[in-house]
Amino acid sequence: MKIYLNGVEVEATENESVGTFLLKRRQQVLRKTRFNDQPRGMFCGIGVCFDCIVTIDDIANQRACITQLRSGMRIEVTS
Amino acid sequence: MSRTIIVGGGPSGMSAAVEIARAGGDAIIIDSNPRLGGQYWRHAPVAKFSHDGERFFALQEEINRHPGIEVRAGTQVWRASYQEGVATVWLNDGTSLTSETLLVATGAYDRSLPFPGWDLPGSMTAGGAQAILKASGALLGRAVFVAGTGPFLLPVAASLVEAGVKVLGVLEANRVNGWVNHLGAIDLRKMKDAARYFKILSAAKVPIRMGYAIIEARGDGRIEEVVIAKVDRNFTVKPGTVEVHKCDAIATGWGFTPDLTIAHSLGVSTDVHPIDRSVVVHVDAFQESSQHGIFAAGESTGVGGVDLALTEGRVAGIAIAVQRGLISTVEAKNRSVGLASERTKIRKFADALLSVYKIREGWRSWLNPETILCRCEEVTFKQVRNVVHDLGASDVRTAKLLSRCGMGMCQGRVCGRMVADVIGAEIGTPATDDELRGIHNRPIANPISLQTLADQGQ
Numbered sequence: 001m002k003i004y005l006n007g008v009e010v011e012a013t014e015n016e017s018v019g020t021f022l023l024k025r026r027q028q029v030l031r032k033t034r035f036n037d038q039p040r041g042m043f044c045g046i047g048v049c050f051d052c053i054v055t056i057d058d059i060a061n062q063r064a065c066i067t068q069l070r071s072g073m074r075i076e077v078t079s
Numbered sequence: 080m081s082r083t084i085i086v087g088g089g090p091s092g093m094s095a096a097v098e099i100a101r102a103g104g105d106a107i108i109i110d111s112n113p114r115l116g117g118q119y120w121r122h123a124p125v126a127k128f129s130h131d132g133e134r135f136f137a138l139q140e141e142i143n144r145h146p147g148i149e150v151r152a153g154t155q156v157w158r159a160s161y162q163e164g165v166a167t168v169w170l171n172d173g174t175s176l177t178s179e180t181l182l183v184a185t186g187a188y189d190r191s192l193p194f195p196g197w198d199l200p201g202s203m204t205a206g207g208a209q210a211i212l213k214a215s216g217a218l219l220g221r222a223v224f225v226a227g228t229g230p231f232l233l234p235v236a237a238s239l240v241e242a243g244v245k246v247l248g249v250l251e252a253n254r255v256n257g258w259v260n261h262l263g264a265i266d267l268r269k270m271k272d273a274a275r276y277f278k279i280l281s282a283a284k285v286p287i288r289m290g291y292a293i294i295e296a297r298g299d300g301r302i303e304e305v306v307i308a309k310v311d312r313n314f315t316v317k318p319g320t321v322e323v324h325k326c327d328a329i330a331t332g333w334g335f336t337p338d339l340t341i342a343h344s345l346g347v348s349t350d351v352h353p354i355d356r357s358v359v360v361h362v363d364a365f366q367e368s369s370q371h372g373i374f375a376a377g378e379s380t381g382v383g384g385v386d387l388a389l390t391e392g393r394v395a396g397i398a399i400a401v402q403r404g405l406i407s408t409v410e411a412k413n414r415s416v417g418l419a420s421e422r423t424k425i426r427k428f429a430d431a432l433l434s435v436y437k438i439r440e441g442w443r444s445w446l447n448p449e450t451i452l453c454r455c456e457e458v459t460f461k462q463v464r465n466v467v468h469d470l471g472a473s474d475v476r477t478a479k480l481l482s483r484c485g486m487g488m489c490q491g492r493v494c495g496r497m498v499a500d501v502i503g504a505e506i507g508t509p510a511t512d513d514e515l516r517g518i519h520n521r522p523i524a525n526p527i528s529l530q531t532l533a534d535q536g537q
Contacts, residue, residue: 029300042203
């Protein structure tokens with residue numbers, strides 16, 4: 001299936017979270033913090049810490065680690 | 080009568096569901112994960128990384144076979160309440176459920192300690208590293224350190240080795256000779272597991288260093304190296320033992336924190352655990368809480384691992400069946416043979432683990448003024464000190480309000496306990512039991528859209 005990563009079409013497989021999909025592409029950095037502009041990636045991996053938040057289908061602050069990839073999904077990360 | 084609500088589809092929730100089903104009852108399991116199994120099993124599609132799979136598949140098969148059990152996976156409870164004997168949970172799919180019986184089986188998550196650089200990409204919790212590996216075979220890095228305290232570090236390091244990660248070291252901050260005082264509590268099955276992990280680690284020549292900790296992580300935008308050191312019995316760095324090592328990721332874990340968010344919303348009485356001071360649901364011999372019809376099992380009643388969760392889940396499931404009039408108390412006794420003594424035995428072992436792998440106060444000496452304590456609101460150690468010493472905050476709540484620690488998106492799940500301990504140390508009085516309970520007060524348990532709020536909220 002196809003998804004869009006920062007507007008670019010990318011091949012992806014099912015049964016994968018947004019977070020693990022990005023990590024497998026060596027995308028360790030998922031966002032910059034709002035006060036100090038510091039890079040952050042996945043930390044807890046299970047939806048507790050909200051460090052891995054990304055914009056998915058125009059909705060901000062979605063936890064990459066617990067959001068399953070879907071065909072056509074548009075993911076925005078800042079690195 | 081509506082079916083029993085089970086919040087959490089891990090070992091305790093699954094085993095309770097099976098007992099309810101065996102008694103001819105109905106239940107619905109709600110879980111935020113896409114699959115049953117909880118953090119322990121995760122129903123790994125990558126079967127190789129799933130240990131202890133037989134018990135999981137047996138439970139899942141039985142749950143699937145019973146028409147009375149519905150599984151609603153990938154769904155979060157965002158609010159829960161208890162009024163006049165009826166529990167209500169609101170779900171992020173826009174629906175709500177009510178029932179006279181509900182099981183809190185919400186599990187636990189990694190307890191974290193801060194250190195300079197713990198917020199860098201490449202720094203994960205031990206449970207997080209294990210979770211992404213089990214869920215999809217994703218690796219946190221190529222050359223990593225596993226550090227912290229507790230027996231959980233061993234299976235994490237072993238599964239990383241098996242997945243092809245170069246594990247540069249396992250650093251256990253405590254010393255195993257703490258076991259001398261708890262020999263009677265040792266669980267031989269667990270010793271067999273540990274021996275298997277040691278074998279995997281020694282075959283891969285992974286150094287296991289007792290009394291060592293990661294005290295700093297450094298790098299430009301991501302982890303490139305770590306500073307490790309030998310620590311004393313109080314976790315204070317021993318002078319002259321500091322080493323710097325290259326690596327691209329770290330997994331740290333300091334035991335677990337029971338997730339009490341839903342339990343707190345249901346108004347159940349809680350205890351502060353005498354050993355690790357974590358907040359746990361107070362339950363009776365039947366796993367029933369102070370609220371009639373609200374039961375709790377697994378880590379929410381105290382961290383104890385999968386065997387305790389399975390046992391407590393069975394006890395709770397049988398007790399729910401009795402309360403709903405599905406089976407007699409005599410029948411319940413027949414179904415409960417051995418469960419109570421099993422529970423006592425495992426609890427004793429779990430408490431011994433908590434004692435040996437306790438977090439010692441010296442960890443605060445690893446902090447520097449700029450170390451982030453609250454990751455969400457980016458609050459530093461210096462800022463927390465300032466609200467106590469300059470603004471005069473003299474209790475945990477005031478210090479949190481003034482510093483914004485714990486007031487970000489995770490609602491203090493990650494930093495709440497650790498910040499309470501830091502504030503307590505700065506004030507000179509340890510956080511009280513009620514201050515620790517307050518950490519778990521999250522009336523909105525999970526983010527929801529304004530639409531959902533408008534449709535469901537009051």
